[in-house]
Amino acid sequence: MKKKYIAGGIVIATDIEFAELMESTEQADVQLAYGPVPDTLDNTTLDRVLVQSNENEVLFKMPDVAKFWVEGDAKITIELLDEKRKSDAEKYILTFILGVLSFKKGFYPLHGGGVVHNGEAYLFTGHSGAGKSTTLAGLTQRGFQPLADDISNFFVEDGKIFVHPCFPRFKLWKDSMLMLQNVGSGEYKLGADIEKYLVPVNVDFPTKPIPVKRIYLLQREMDDKTFFKVIKGKEKMLKLKQNSYKPWMVKAFKLDGKHFGLMNEIAAKVELVEFHRPFDKEKFSEMYDVLIKDIKG
Amino acid sequence: MEGKRNIVWLASFPKSGNTWMRMFLHAIKTGCDSLENFNDLEGSNGIASARHIMDEALGCSSCDMPDIKLQRLRSEIYRVYSNDFEGVSILKVHDAAFHRGILTFPKDVTKKVIYIVRNPFDMVASYANHMSCSIAESISSLCDGKGRLASNKYRLDSQVQQYMGSWSDHYHSWKNLYRDNIEIVRYEDMLNNSFATFERVVRSLGWTHDSAAIEKAVRVSDFKNLRALEEEHGFREKAPKTKQFFRQGKTGAWRNEITAEQAAMLVDRHFYTLLELEYIDANGDILV
Numbered sequence: 001m002k003k004k005y006i007a008g009g010i011v012i013a014t015d016i017e018f019a020e021l022m023e024s025t026e027q028a029d030v031q032l033a034y035g036p037v038p039d040t041l042d043n044t045t046l047d048r049v050l051v052q053s054n055e056n057e058v059l060f061k062m063p064d065v066a067k068f069w070v071e072g073d074a075k076i077t078i079e080l081l082d083e084k085r086k087s088d089a090e091k092y093i094l095t096f097i098l099g100v101l102s103f104k105k106g107f108y109p110l111h112g113g114g115v116v117h118n119g120e121a122y123l124f125t126g127h128s129g130a131g132k133s134t135t136l137a138g139l140t141q142r143g144f145q146p147l148a149d150d151i152s153n154f155f156v157e158d159g160k161i162f163v164h165p166c167f168p169r170f171k172l173w174k175d176s177m178l179m180l181q182n183v184g185s186g187e188y189k190l191g192a193d194i195e196k197y198l199v200p201v202n203v204d205f206p207t208k209p210i211p212v213k214r215i216y217l218l219q220r221e222m223d224d225k226t227f228f229k230v231i232k233g234k235e236k237m238l239k240l241k242q243n244s245y246k247p248w249m250v251k252a253f254k255l256d257g258k259h260f261g262l263m264n265e266i267a268a269k270v271e272l273v274e275f276h277r278p279f280d281k282e283k284f285s286e287m288y289d290v291l292i293k294d295i296k297g
Numbered sequence: 298m299e300g301k302r303n304i305v306w307l308a309s310f311p312k313s314g315n316t317w318m319r320m321f322l323h324a325i326k327t328g329c330d331s332l333e334n335f336n337d338l339e340g341s342n343g344i345a346s347a348r349h350i351m352d353e354a355l356g357c358s359s360c361d362m363p364d365i366k367l368q369r370l371r372s373e374i375y376r377v378y379s380n381d382f383e384g385v386s387i388l389k390v391h392d393a394a395f396h397r398g399i400l401t402f403p404k405d406v407t408k409k410v411i412y413i414v415r416n417p418f419d420m421v422a423s424y425a426n427h428m429s430c431s432i433a434e435s436i437s438s439l440c441d442g443k444g445r446l447a448s449n450k451y452r453l454d455s456q457v458q459q460y461m462g463s464w465s466d467h468y469h470s471w472k473n474l475y476r477d478n479i480e481i482v483r484y485e486d487m488l489n490n491s492f493a494t495f496e497r498v499v500r501s502l503g504w505t506h507d508s509a510a511i512e513k514a515v516r517v518s519d520f521k522n523l524r525a526l527e528e529e530h531g532f533r534e535k536a537p538k539t540k541q542f543f544r545q546g547k548t549g550a551w552r553n554e555i556t557a558e559q560a561a562m563l564v565d566r567h568f569y570t571l572l573e574l575e576y577i578d579a580n581g582d583i584l585v
Binding site for chain 2: 046047048049050051060062063064092095096127128129130173174175176190191193194195196220246248
């Protein structure tokens with residue numbers, strides 16, 4: 001394998017070129033290569049429309065693009081369904097496949113990204129369309145250092161909660177990109193047939209894990225109100241469970257006990273705050289002011 | 298994979314009384330005394346086009362693929378959803394029943410279709426308000442066969458794109474596909490003949506609630522109550538940049554909202570459907 005890359009604390013060795021990822025000199029956790037991929041798996045613990053898994057393997061089929069096969073926690077194979085979609089296929093390593101590996105490596109992968117302030121991480125999560133990437137890119141424009149978009153891998157060390165930086169790209173829809181001019185440069189499409197772009201981050205990107213201070217759970221308010229609500233008690237665990245990257249993976253990979261223990265520690269040590277944000281773009285500037293004030297205390 | 302025939306589709310063109318019906322079904326199912334929590338109804342399971350339904354059934358993120366590709370997978374998505382769901386799920390739907398010959402809502406997952414239809418003369422103003430567009434644009438959407446929701450491909454919506462087609466196409470897509478398993482409900486009958494209309498819906502679902510329970514649910518979900526609740530608490534499903542979701546709820550208000558030419562355009566375009574639903578007579582005279 002020619003190169004080693006790191007994303008979310010996972011080192012991938014491969015011949016494939018990933019301009020998106022930071023190179024690493026550490027020992028590889030995973031080998032990634034092209035090769036034959038089966039059409040189905042045996043003894044499945046989960047059958048979804050595009051994904052099958054059993055205790056050790058995951059099969060992901062993106063129609064017209066490629067099939068992906070994750071064996072154990074150390075081998076990924078890609079088989080193209082259309083040679084012309086090679087570039088699109090490789091992007092799925094940065095999204096879905098990275099999510100699979102994150103669980104298999106024992107992290108709590110939060111579905112969302114974050115920024116750094118005073119050496120501490122502030123994460124943003126929420127359902128698809130809640131505005132995670134747009135919020136992150138907007139905060140970066142306002143001087144914050146980004147550390148991840150889409151997947152943020154949490155772990156515990158010496159009783160403290162840390163998050164690994166992921167890779168220095170924002171995933172932005174065209175609308176957000178136009179709104180957040182100069183957030184980065186050299187953007188390119190995530191797939192030939194969608195208007196979603198990977199935008200290189202044009203500020204320093206952290207390379208070491210960051211202690212986690214707070215998670216914001218984004219909620220879009222149709223009547224454009226902006227307010228915070230602190231989440232406590234049992235609800236905190238529920239929200240963490242709901243906002244991990246593809247929560248079904250916990251059960252499919254039989255990680256319940258380990259994952260629950262990690263979430264429990266996160267719930268005990270990290271603040272969780274609902275941030276209700278406006279829908280109307282004209283109110284975003286005001287929204288960022290409120291959010292920055294909250295982060296800066 | 299076969300479904301469990303456990304989904305009730307509440308199908309309609311937008312602004313036809315779908316949410317009102319959903320509130321009623323929640324009230325009858327739970328026997329609640331009030332709909333104060335109407336922003337978070339447990340008895341109803343939201344809208345079929347919600348991205349979280351797609352993501353859970355796909356196993357991956359729907360936002361990483363174009364809508365047309367997703368459209369081809371919708372049937373299989375609802376089969377997975379049906380198998381995952383314990384009990385009966387009530388889902389609101391604004392899509393037409395099929396698109397470009399592709400079936401979206403398979404029969405093997407379907408317990409029943411409740412199709413709610415409202416006369417287009419009253420609907421256009423409400424739809425224009427909901428979509429923040431002009432009355433003329435609203436009429437075009439009902440007539441030109443290109444009606445879509447969440448169709449902006451440049452941003453991520455919490456719902457996937459929904460193809461509706463014209464007002465007539467939408468009605469016929471559901472009626473023709475589900476001919477033997479559909480209850481067609483006119484909004485005007487929900488308003489003017491509430492008990493009998495809602496009782497018919499309850500019976501069509503095979504539910505055995507008595508008259509007192511139905512009367513109570515009709516009262517709790519009364520349109521005026523819903524409007525008052527929205528004024529007090531706000532309503533999460535209200536479209537951005539609009540004042541309210543529950544507007545007038547009246548029949549015949551179109552006479553002050555659209556022109557005679559616009560009404561005639563609707564009659565011309567939808568003549569046979571309007572006649573079938575008794576919104577016009579054989580001479581084309583409007584009856585609502």
